[in-house]
Amino acid sequence: MGTYFRMPAAYHAISMSPIPKTFRSALADPMWRAAMEEEHSALLKNHTWDLVPCPPRANIVTDKWIFKHKFQSDGSLERHKVRWVLCGFTQQPGVDFDETFSPMVKPATVHMVLSLALSLIAGPFTSLM
Incomplete structure (x- = not known):
């Protein structure tokens, strides 16, 4: 058996605008502006x-502004992805901010916490069974 791989599609259903270097150039392109x-x-x-x-x-x-092309598994363009991020590396705790919040949680972390909670709850009762 040989090794098989899929070549990216040469033509895309959605036109692929070049990734902009500035937000002003992104505003001039309808695809990036919509994204x-x-x-x-x-965010609002x-x-x-x-x-x-x-x-x-x-x-x-x-x-x-961060600009990126997202592709489907066959290599065709899925969408123009844009993220607006803040450069908070100049902030100081207690001066510039009071709290932090990160909405991202990995599934492995949730699994570990739930498993730990279950083992702590079930722990004393396992010897009675």
Whole structure:
């Protein structure tokens, strides 16, 4: 048996706009602009942040748009993916922010916590069975 691999599709159903270097060039392209509007709408809908007055001595957090093409398994273009991220590496705890929040949890972490909780609950009763 030989080794088989799939070559990416040469032609895409959705036109593949080049990845923009700046957000201004992305705004000029309808595909990237629509993806940016979708990302911005999702952030507003989810109440991702609250605008508050700038505390004294605080660093202003800058932002950056990340552009990427997402492909399907056959190599065809699935969509234009855009993320708006904040560059928070200049912040200092207690000066620029009071709390942090990360909505990402790996499935392996959830599995481990649930398994640990189950073993702690069932632990004393396993000797009675």
